[in-house]
Amino acid sequence: MKAEKDKKTNKWLIQYRYTDWQGKRRKSTKRGFDTKRSAEAWLRDFLLKQQMDFNMKFKDFLDIYYTDMETRLRKTTMISKHYMIDLKILPYFGEMSMCSIQAADIRNWQNNLIKQGYAPTYLKTINNQLCAIFNFAVKYYNLKENPCDKVGSIGKSKADEMNFWTKAEFLCFVDHVMDKRLSYIAFMMLYWTGMRIGELLALTPKDVDFEHQIISITKSYQRVRGEDIISPPKTPKSIRKITIPQFLIDDLEDYINSLYGISENDRLLPITKTYLEHEMQRGIKASGLKRIRLHDLRHSHASLLVEMGFQPLAIAERLGHEKIETTLNTYSHLYPNKQMQLADMLNKEYEEGL
Numbered sequence: 571m572k573a574e575k576d577k578k579t580n581k582w583l584i585q586y587r588y589t590d591w592q593g594k595r596r597k598s599t600k601r602g603f604d605t606k607r608s609a610e611a612w613l614r615d616f617l618l619k620q621q622m623d624f625n626m627k628f629k630d631f632l633d634i635y636y637t638d639m640e641t642r643l644r645k646t647t648m649i650s651k652h653y654m655i656d657l658k659i660l661p662y663f664g665e666m667s668m669c670s671i672q673a674a675d676i677r678n679w680q681n682n683l684i685k686q687g688y689a690p691t692y693l694k695t696i697n698n699q700l701c702a703i704f705n706f707a708v709k710y711y712n713l714k715e716n717p718c719d720k721v722g723s724i725g726k727s728k729a730d731e732m733n734f735w736t737k738a739e740f741l742c743f744v745d746h747v748m749d750k751r752l753s754y755i756a757f758m759m760l761y762w763t764g765m766r767i768g769e770l771l772a773l774t775p776k777d778v779d780f781e782h783q784i785i786s787i788t789k790s791y792q793r794v795r796g797e798d799i800i801s802p803p804k805t806p807k808s809i810r811k812i813t814i815p816q817f818l819i820d821d822l823e824d825y826i827n828s829l830y831g832i833s834e835n836d837r838l839l840p841i842t843k844t845y846l847e848h849e850m851q852r853g854i855k856a857s858g859l860k861r862i863r864l865h866d867l868r869h870s871h872a873s874l875l876v877e878m879g880f881q882p883l884a885i886a887e888r889l890g891h892e893k894i895e896t897t898l899n900t901y902s903h904l905y906p907n908k909q910m911q912l913a914d915m916l917n918k919e920y921e922e923g924l
Contacts, residue, residue, distance in 0.1 A: 573609035585599045635707075676720075735870045762814065772800055790803050
């Protein structure tokens with residue numbers, strides 16, 4: 571299986587045999603190489619993949635991992651995964667063979683990340699991506715062990731402090747974006763429903779039941795590399811119905827009536843997350859409020875519900891959390907005040923009994 575010149579193109583080609591995933595012997599040809607050496611190097615890497623020899627380079631195994639994940643994950647999730655792995659992991663491990671990567675290599679890579687000053691939650695996410703690649707190799711391709719296991723993780727699962735606005739702060743903010751009806755209705759929806767940004771931007775008139783004051787969440791929107799992508803929501807529990815107050819129904823009705831020629835399947839808010847981020851900064855600057863992220867409006871809604879006395883299960887269902895543990899872990903720090911109220915009520919019951 572030596573490379574040879576392709577007389578038609580003056581490039582190099584290489585013919586080869588291999589065993590496919592069904593155990594059948596195949597013959598094929600790969601063309602278009604600039605040099606004989608590059609053709610033969612390609613064949614060596616290809617055969618290592620077919621044999622699942624972990625002398626293969628990390629970057630070659632990554633191709634196998636990506637191919638498998640693309641059939642299971644949403645397009646937007648794969649784009650995010652590619653971005654993180656290709657920038658933060660591949661440059662360090664790409665040319666190393668899978669079987670040569672040791673715990674010390676992982677440790678050095680982690681130390682380099684820490685020195686770059688990333689947020690603890692981002693460090694955790696990056697490290698999880700590397701760990702997932704090696705877990706995939708162990709589980710499905712019999713790599714002996716995951717070197718990440720010996721090293722442990724870095725970063726934190728959640729930020730030390732959650733930022734959110736109180737109701738008074740939000741009302742102050744929204745007063746300063748009322749000059750743009752589109753911005754006003756978007757922020758009102760985010761704060762008073764707690765829906766995710768993508769869920770909001772995917773809404774159509776068909777999703778709003780004005781009679782019963784219900785919004786149906788069935789999809790999510792993202793703008794990725796200049797392309798509008800509508801996909802299923804984040805988890806199965808994200809498909810839900812959110813009841814909304816009458817004042818929000820009135821605002822929505824006024825907004826939709828102001829739109830010319832909108833059909834029931836058109837997006838209610840034909841904008842992007844970037845637009846909302848700019849508008850949020852404009853409102854913050856004008857109002858003088860503390861800076862929070864766009865996603866923190868979801869936290870602000872949850873904190874409002876906690877303050878109103880709603881229990882974690884009800885909040886989890888409204889926010890579309892897959893597990894109630896997510897709600898408890900995310901918002902547990904908001905409940906101590908409620909515990910004190912509970913103790914005061916028990917004390918009152920006791921005193922009345924006496």
